[in-house]
Amino acid sequence: MDKIVFIGLGKMGLPMAENLRASGLEVIGYDINKSARNTFSGVTFDEVKKALSHAETVITMLPSGKEVKEVLFTDDNFQKTKPGSVLLEMSSSMPKDTKEIKHRLEGWMQVLDAPVSGGVSRAKSGELSIMVGGSKELFDKKVHIFDALGQKAFYCGKTGTGHAAKALNNYVSAAGLIAACEALVVAKKIGIEEDKFTEILNNSTGKNNTTEKKLRQFILNRAFNSGFALALMAKDVGIAKLESEDHGMSLKLLDEVSKYLNYSVKSFENDVDHTQIYEFVENLDFRS
Incomplete structure (x- = not known):
């Protein structure tokens, strides 16, 4: 089973992570905020590198690409994941940041940008709209994750088109x-x-x-x-x-x-x- 590490348990991230768990997927949570970690019903870690060491798929739901890069590249944290693992970058980031992240992860992690629309209410109900950029083959492999989060996932094209x-x-x-x-x-x-x-x-x-x-x-x-x-x-x-x-x-x-x-x-x-x-x-x- 796909082991998911969900980074960012805020207003949007927490209900999304809970919906993934409810669908039967194995989800480990991480947030820099201890109270956010304590709110999640699943397993959490107090250090991001510890959480990443369990990941086959990493989902980031953070304020911007800046925070995503800090999480992944500080002390080369991304190398705690297994080679060949997948990043689903669901934050509201700039396309150029996503392209940079993909380039820096090349040879270690595969990347899809997959931001969402619908707000907190649809995050809770699992009815988000998801816009995805990157490899179509990888999109097809991960569509079960998108199905657990939203009512429709749209494949948009190359890396950055989702954002x-x-x-x-x-x-x-x-x-x-x-x-x-x-x-x-x-x-x-x-x-x-x-x-x-x-x-x-x-x-x-x-x-x-x-x-x-x-x-x-x-x-x-x-x-x-x-x-x-x-x-x-x-x-x-x-x-x-x-x-x-x-x-x-x-x-x-x-x-x-x-x-x-x-x-x-x-x-x-x-x-x-x-x-x-x-x-x-x-x-x-x-x-x-």
């Missing part, structure tokens, strides 16, 4: 979030009840992920606790911007959405949920 797809998806999601929040603020000014306007959107062509899954659930009730940080959304959209520029494209709306998110992040003193951008929109001066 590129994730970043572009989050750009589209962020644009929809900003548009919905701005429209809601205007509707309130006009005198249309918030809940009524949300219902209008969800029965009209303005319907999107934010109007269906976020306005009532996290925004109108002021909960702002979807589990995905505003700073991470800004980071992902920044990756999409860099990818477009690296391919010779300067996209005006993408640039504006990226600036909007970065400005909103700076407006808050603390690290807030991405749905709290609604408060930022409410406080904007829209006068021309």
Whole structure:
């Protein structure tokens, strides 16, 4: 049986690791945070090199490629795995970081970039969307892992395309979030009840992920606790911007959405949920 070492037992990683265990797979957990390790129902180790020594497949679910590289390459930790083992890099990383990781692991570990979309709720329910880049043959061998985590795994192409797809998806999601929040603020000014306007959107062509899954659930009730940080959304959209520029494209709306998110992040003193951008929109001066 495939021995999986799952690195990163945070808001997303913990339910993903638990779903892998529930599917019958053998999972060993690691997180730098002791309380996160203690929350996991399976076996954990307090040192990453100890955990890696048991790995046939390593899954990383970390904030960015920077942390992934630190885990793998500090003291050559990756060499604690068995030669020929597999890395499923599921963090929200830059495609160039994934390509660098693959190059540095060549001859020891095989790599698939496999970031996810769906948030904490779908991580818990095992209904994530997974975007995968790398070898198609390796994708086919590891599809049972993706099946335990999500409702659909999409093979995107060469190394880095999974992370590129994730970043572009989050750009589209962020644009929809900003548009919905701005429209809601205007509707309130006009005198249309918030809940009524949300219902209008969800029965009209303005319907999107934010109007269906976020306005009532996290925004109108002021909960702002979807589990995905505003700073991470800004980071992902920044990756999409860099990818477009690296391919010779300067996209005006993408640039504006990226600036909007970065400005909103700076407006808050603390690290807030991405749905709290609604408060930022409410406080904007829209006068021309």
